[in-house]
Amino acid sequence: MTKTVNEREIVLEILMEVTENGAYSHRILRDVLTKYQYLDKRERAFITRVTEGTVEHMIEIDYILDRFSKVKVRKMKPVIRNILRSGVYQLKYMDTVPDHAVCSEAVKLAVRKGFSGLKGYVNGVLRSVARGLDSVEYPTEGMEALSVRYSCPEWILKLWQQEYEPDVIEAMLRDFQEEKPLTIRCCLNRMTPEELKTRLEQEGVTVTRHPYLLYAFEITGYDHLEGLESFREGLFAVQDVSSMLAGEVADPQRGAYVIDVCAAPGGKALHIAEKLGGTGHVEARDLTEYKADLIRENIDRSGLENIEAKVQDASVPDPDSEGKADLVIADLPCSGLGVLGKKTDLKYKASPEGTESLVHLQRKILNCVQSYVKPGGALIYSTCTVDQAENTGNLYWFLENHPEFKLDDIKDRLCPELRGDVQDGGCIQLLPGIHKCDGFFIARLVRKA
DSSP states (O other): OOOOOOHHHHHHHHHHHHHHHOOOHHHHHHHHHHHTTTSOHHHHHHHHHHHHHHHHTHHHHHHHHHHHOSSOGGGSOHHHHHHHHHHHHHHHHOTTSOHHHHHHHHHHHHHHTTOGGGHHHHHHHHHHHHHHGGGOOOOOSHHHHHHHHHTOOHHHHHHHHTTSOHHHHHHHHHHHTSOOOEEEEEOTTTOOHHHHHHHHHHTTOEEEEOSSOTTEEEEESOSOGGGOHHHHTTSEEEOOHHHHHHHHHHOOOTTOEEEETTOTTOHHHHHHHHHTTTOSEEEEEESSHHHHHHHHHHHHHHTOSSEEEEEOOTTSOOGGGTTTEEEEEEEOOOOOTTOTTTSTTHHHHOOHHHHHHHHHHHHHHHHHHGGGEEEEEEEEEEESOOOTTTTHHHHHHHHHHOTTEEEOOOGGGSOHHHHTTEETTTEEEEOBTTBSSOOEEEEEEEEOO
């Protein structure tokens, strides 16, 4: 029987969408894997690894290509550029794929895409790379060396250079490129952590308890999530520990009315609804119907009844909410520089101008949503970035402009391993490679009674 689907062609289509049309790699890869669920596990693993790896290492790959091709990467035809990129990734990072197979499959793909006139060029470049990879001389000094080695734009590194020590920067970069297990949160309204661990192991999943939280696990060894009955039944939620820690810092009290202003896909809102133990009410808001539907899908799986999703623009004041919330969760749009290991193409889409505009958007939203907090109530400000302008910079801007709020002590709400990293009693900057989680910022602010 003739094979109708070619994994490398699928990889090329994804790379074209990401590099030429601005698609987010994690989203399009998820959609593609859903579409091709019928493919063998090995084939889907190949698509995932080559796609994610090529995007993750793209600056390094382009540096290598520019040393072996007379035509520089930026001047190549987009299809040829992405065929060569995925080829170089396989040559450098996938020992299981023979060099001759990488070259011949790339040539076939170029012909299939209508570039038979360039098959000799594709073959020549990749064979030259295969022979000369070990002799490539990398930059050895400054931010250029880190940029090429870890495929991170220099402007990001120069930004971090102003904020972090060199060893911290390299630890973050190294962590972004490490393959990690999936982190999940046990839904305690359904079962205990011990029961979930047993259930997952019965499904053939390898389960390791996370050191920070008793209800957090890292899992490997499964094919795809939807194939796990425990996931379909809503026994656990996919959520990084950093996000769970925001729920710990929020520490909702029974009966609380909670507003999560940028909630999609709903992880924190659901965690807090669960913590309320069937009491109170959580209103999970986001900007579009699409995002609200994502939240509803997760609410339905969770079985929780004290939470609802609503379409609401967080940057537009809602007079009906003023002074009503015991707790407001403001996990705001940010540059995402703390989750580059999971959303690898964010580093290519981010810009200094974009980051600056996000700082102002965050301030606009904070100005709106602070009014929803009743006296004695709390506002949780969080982001998934390690950029200080978006984190402590905005926190202290907020405190200066809203003296009716004060930083609340969060040390006792965190595990012992993290208490020493709490700043000024009321905020923490989590760093990938330093802490066992994503890069994340959390601050707890209380409106004075």
